[in-house]
Amino acid sequence: MKALILNSGKGTRMGHFTSEHPKCMTEILGNETILSRQLKLLAKAGIKDVVMTTGPFSDILMDYCYSLNLPLEYTFVHNDRYSETNYIYSIYLAQDKLRGDDIVLMHGDLVFEELILDQVLESPISVMTVSSTVELPEKDFKAVVLGDRIRKVGIEFFDHAMAAQPLYKLKEKDWELWLSEMCAFCERGEVACYGENAFNQISDVCEIYPMDVRGALCNEIDTPEDLAVVSARLKELENRTVYLCFSTDMVHSGHITIINKARKLGRVIIGVLSDEAVCSYKRFPLLPYEERKALFENIAGVYQVVCQNTLSYRNNLEQYKPDYVVHGDDWRTGFQKPIRDEVLEVLAGYGGQLVEFPYSNSEKYRELESRTRYQLSLPDMRRSRLKKSIEMKGLVTAIEAHSGITGLIAEKTVVYQNGEARQFDAMWVSSLCDSTAKGKPDIELVDMTSRFRTIDDIMEVTTKPIIFDGDTGGLTEHFVYTVKTLERMGVSMIIIEDKTGLKKNSLFGTEVAQTQDTIENFCHKIAMGKKAQKTRDFMIVARIESLILEQGMEDALTRAFAYVKAGADGVMIHSRKKDPAEIFEFVEKFRVEDKTTPIVVVPTSFNAVTEEEFKQRGVNVVIYANQLTRSGFPAMQETARTILEHHRAKEADDKCMPIKDIITLIPEEV
Numbered sequence: 001m002k003a004l005i006l007n008s009g010k011g012t013r014m015g016h017f018t019s020e021h022p023k024c025m026t027e028i029l030g031n032e033t034i035l036s037r038q039l040k041l042l043a044k045a046g047i048k049d050v051v052m053t054t055g056p057f058s059d060i061l062m063d064y065c066y067s068l069n070l071p072l073e074y075t076f077v078h079n080d081r082y083s084e085t086n087y088i089y090s091i092y093l094a095q096d097k098l099r100g101d102d103i104v105l106m107h108g109d110l111v112f113e114e115l116i117l118d119q120v121l122e123s124p125i126s127v128m129t130v131s132s133t134v135e136l137p138e139k140d141f142k143a144v145v146l147g148d149r150i151r152k153v154g155i156e157f158f159d160h161a162m163a164a165q166p167l168y169k170l171k172e173k174d175w176e177l178w179l180s181e182m183c184a185f186c187e188r189g190e191v192a193c194y195g196e197n198a199f200n201q202i203s204d205v206c207e208i209y210p211m212d213v214r215g216a217l218c219n220e221i222d223t224p225e226d227l228a229v230v231s232a233r234l235k236e237l238e239n240r241t242v243y244l245c246f247s248t249d250m251v252h253s254g255h256i257t258i259i260n261k262a263r264k265l266g267r268v269i270i271g272v273l274s275d276e277a278v279c280s281y282k283r284f285p286l287l288p289y290e291e292r293k294a295l296f297e298n299i300a301g302v303y304q305v306v307c308q309n310t311l312s313y314r315n316n317l318e319q320y321k322p323d324y325v326v327h328g329d330d331w332r333t334g335f336q337k338p339i340r341d342e343v344l345e346v347l348a349g350y351g352g353q354l355v356e357f358p359y360s361n362s363e364k365y366r367e368l369e370s371r372t373r374y375q376l377s378l379p380d381m382r383r384s385r386l387k388k389s390i391e392m393k394g395l396v397t398a399i400e401a402h403s404g405i406t407g408l409i410a411e412k413t414v415v416y417q418n419g420e421a422r423q424f425d426a427m428w429v430s431s432l433c434d435s436t437a438k439g440k441p442d443i444e445l446v447d448m449t450s451r452f453r454t455i456d457d458i459m460e461v462t463t464k465p466i467i468f469d470g471d472t473g474g475l476t477e478h479f480v481y482t483v484k485t486l487e488r489m490g491v492s493m494i495i496i497e498d499k500t501g502l503k504k505n506s507l508f509g510t511e512v513a514q515t516q517d518t519i520e521n522f523c524h525k526i527a528m529g530k531k532a533q534k535t536r537d538f539m540i541v542a543r544i545e546s547l548i549l550e551q552g553m554e555d556a557l558t559r560a561f562a563y564v565k566a567g568a569d570g571v572m573i574h575s576r577k578k579d580p581a582e583i584f585e586f587v588e589k590f591r592v593e594d595k596t597t598p599i600v601v602v603p604t605s606f607n608a609v610t611e612e613e614f615k616q617r618g619v620n621v622v623i624y625a626n627q628l629t630r631s632g633f634p635a636m637q638e639t640a641r642t643i644l645e646h647h648r649a650k651e652a653d654d655k656c657m658p659i660k661d662i663i664t665l666i667p668e669e670v
């Protein structure tokens with residue numbers, strides 16, 4: 001694409017400004033002239049060839065262009081009849097230099113924002129800049145827009161007209177038509193009219209579309225008053241700020257492209273999402289907040305990096321009042337739409353603007369994201385994440401998984417609410433569900449080798465942290481091996497219960513004989529486990545069965561404090577009552593003396609309590625211990641019965657997931 005800049009005019013209305021050089025050399029801000037700004041922006045946008053028509057002071061103009069030392073090839077075409085002709089004639093003289101390519105055409109007295117030039121250059125169709133927010137000027141160009149096309153351009157049109165500025169991108173085919181018509185005009189001697197008069201004759205075939213710049217700077221300078229307005233606008237531009245929010249933990253070329261675009265609008269302020277906010281939006285961040293912040297602080301042209309604590313932009317927008325918010329256009333629909341709506345509302349409150357660029361979801365970036373996800377599944381990354389999540393979020397949730405497929409459900413199920421993506425933080429490898437899946441009772445019959453096999457199946461297809469139900473932990477001599485194996489595998493937490501002998505599921509309560517271990521023995525087991533542990537982030541949690549076995553609150557609390565003293569990283573308090581009162585009482589009393597040790601609950605019976613309430617009372621981990629098993633198996637039983645009843649499968653079909661969905665549930669890789 002070539003640039004054509006028209007600089008043959010005398011600029012008489014500029015008074016003394018044009019007494020020693022052409023109008024385009026008028027300074028607009030510091031040493032920057034109209035022309036130097038145009039040429040720098042063209043060079044930056046990748047234009048190489050500039051055709052410039054000249055009139056008065058042509059030698060001064062040419063010397064000036066070369067003195068700027070820009071990577072541009074100039075072709076100057078002098079119009080020595082500049083006093084009596086208009087630029088239609090200058091273009092006529094330059095015609096040979098202008099064929100066979102797309103053209104970006106601008107008058108030499110036009111000052112525009114960088115982003116406007118970019119949009120014009122990127123346009124796949126021929127365009128002229130217009131503004132829907134600027135009042136129709138009395139004397140300057142207006143474009144008559146009918147349908148979606150420009151039909152006339154001139155100063156005399158007011159009906160269906162928009163203020164228009166002489167900045168065009170012309171596709172070769174449209175330019176050829178217009179250029180030929182201008183040549184025909186000149187050959188007939190019509191040399192003192194606007195080039196646009198020729199366009200008006202052929203606008204039925206020469207397809208030029210309006211490009212609305214709205215309130216952006218795109219002004220001609222005809223008078224000293226215009227100059228004052230443009231200079232003031234340019235100063236204002238220098239102080240404008242643009243806000244972008246990022247959650248990413250790797251900066252790729254797509255991010256750099258959007259930051260560079262934002263820079264063209266003003267000083268770039270980047271909001272980096274806090275770790276907690278990232279988790280409520282997508283996956284756990286690979287890099288913690290401070291490191292993600294440092295990434296952006298080191299990108300050239302980023303003016304300031306601030307923390308965005310929530311998915312909502314409101315607080316930061318109210319604090320920094322950026323002139324623009326820049327975002328990909330992908331949030332116009334989908335779960336982020338409420339966030340976008342709020343951004344628009346806050347911006348409208350103080351006159352800010354939202355600028356959206358096409359979202360790039362290229363194969364290259366998807367591949368990077370999938371590699372990042374894979375990192376999260378590696379043992380060290382996975383193991384350490386649970387502790388971090390508890391510290392970060394205060395309360396984490398886990399759902400039961402007993403196989404690859406239930407692991408995938410725990411991994412992938414997401415519910416979008418108020419712009420947030422709600423999902424489980426971790427998986428619970430329950431002894432009850434693991435045994436049930438194997439058709440065995442929950443009495444530590446399924447041995448550790450088999451339990452580890454289940455963990456491995458889950459780990460192969462997921463990335464989320466795992467909490468392992470270690471039953472009683474077995475003999476201390478065996479428990480120390482279990483701890484090391486789990487650590488090596490990348491499990492984050494084991495919970496062992498203070499029972500001994502033939503353990504039965506706690507939900508039987510006192511209906512079956514169960515023996516609670518002595519405090520001393522159990523403390524010893526915990527201490528030995530902690531001693532065996534090799535990593536810092538693995539957690540051993542002591543599960544207290546006193547309430548299940550009706551030993552009273554005092555016993556539960558005494559045990560809890562003893563277990564913590566023995567080295568437990570957390571306590572799990574269990575109850576099989578529907579009423580959460582005893583759980584609440586335990587948490588309250590425990591928290592009087594211990595504010596920090598994580599408390600785990602399994603609200604199978606007291607299931608009316610919300611996560612918010614647990615959090616507020618001081619609970620840190622909520623485990624949904626068996627709901628997938630309890631909902632899945634009855635559905636299977638029902639299907640089996642239906643087939644038996646009808647002697648065929650047709651009637652069961654409605655209960656079944658379509659084969660297509662089952663296939664898509666299972667990804668080719670994690």
Ligand code: SPV
Pocket residue numbers: 430431432433442469505506507602604625626
């Ligand atoms: C399990 O899920 O196996 C548990 C929790 O240990 S509970 O069944 O409530 O005892």
Ligand code: MG
Pocket residue numbers: 430431432442469471
């Ligand atoms: Mg269990």
